[in-house]
Amino acid sequence: MILEKIKTIFKDLPERVIVVAAAKGRSPEEIETAINAGIGVIGENYIQEAGKHIATLGNKAKWHFIGHLQKNKVKPAVSLFDMIETLDSVSLAERLDKECARQNKIMPVLAEINSACEPQKAGIMPDEAEEFINQITSFKNLSLSGLMTMGPWLAEAEKIRPYFKITKELFDKIAKNQPREEWKYLSMGMSSSYKIAIEEGATMVRIGEAIFGPRRKNKNEG
Ligand SMILES: *Cc1c(COP(=O)(O)O)cnc(C)c1O
Numbered sequence: 001m002i003l004e005k006i007k008t009i010f011k012d013l014p015e016r017v018i019v020v021a022a023a024k025g026r027s028p029e030e031i032e033t034a035i036n037a038g039i040g041v042i043g044e045n046y047i048q049e050a051g052k053h054i055a056t057l058g059n060k061a062k063w064h065f066i067g068h069l070q071k072n073k074v075k076p077a078v079s080l081f082d083m084i085e086t087l088d089s090v091s092l093a094e095r096l097d098k099e100c101a102r103q104n105k106i107m108p109v110l111a112e113i114n115s116a117c118e119p120q121k122a123g124i125m126p127d128e129a130e131e132f133i134n135q136i137t138s139f140k141n142l143s144l145s146g147l148m149t150m151g152p153w154l155a156e157a158e159k160i161r162p163y164f165k166i167t168k169e170l171f172d173k174i175a176k177n178q179p180r181e182e183w184k185y186l187s188m189g190m191s192s193s194y195k196i197a198i199e200e201g202a203t204m205v206r207i208g209e210a211i212f213g214p215r216r217k218n219k220n221e222g
Contacts, residue, residue, distance in 0.1 A: 047065075086148060087142075187202065
């Protein structure tokens with residue numbers, strides 16, 4: 001099942017696009033099946049769950065943190081992950097930078113954009129993004145590599161398109177104003193919306209259910 005689904009996803013995938021398999025609530029066996037089918041990056045929302053997955057499969061894939069990172073989890077996050085996709089405040093950047101220095105590590109990070117300006121959601125507002133990026137540049141142990149957005153929850157996937165467009169425009173604007181070698185990832189789109197996100201310029205898509213099937217409600221979730 002997982003193998004077939006991944007084959008279908010890869011079939012129409014432009015070469016520039018990296019698939020991050022969103023693994024919350026999945027077993028190590030399911031994740032290993034995905035890796036064996038060609039998935040190179042696993043996305044994790046919860047530190048504890050990620051720790052278990054990485055303990056058994058760590059060297060077989062890259063690991064991206066895609067959840068909301070609490071400041072008291074910065075230490076394990078730095079030691080576990082190859083990228084943090086959800087940088088959403090200067091104070092978090094400060095903590096991450098310090099911890100990376102301690103662990104002698106440069107951490108690739110993406111700035112999370114709250115592309116629909118939803119007050120209850122994490123992420124930087126689009127009109128504050130450039131200022132945010134300027135502030136992050138000073139942290140020597142963070143490698144600022146692009147943007148990530150969730151977009152709003154909408155029953156009709158097509159309605160998310162404008163928020164992907166906003167994020168892509170920001171991505172290009174920042175690339176122009178502050179050219180940097182590592183500025184190359186635009187992470188947007190999930191199972192229901194990744195094709196639209198790719199049309200709008202995503203270079204990274206985070207796919208859960210379209211790879212692993214419907215999610216069982218996880219007790220760690222919510
Ligand atoms: C779960 C999750 C996804 C994938 O969602 P699906 O609808 O299962 O594809 C993508 N991004 C984030 C941040 C997630 O938490």
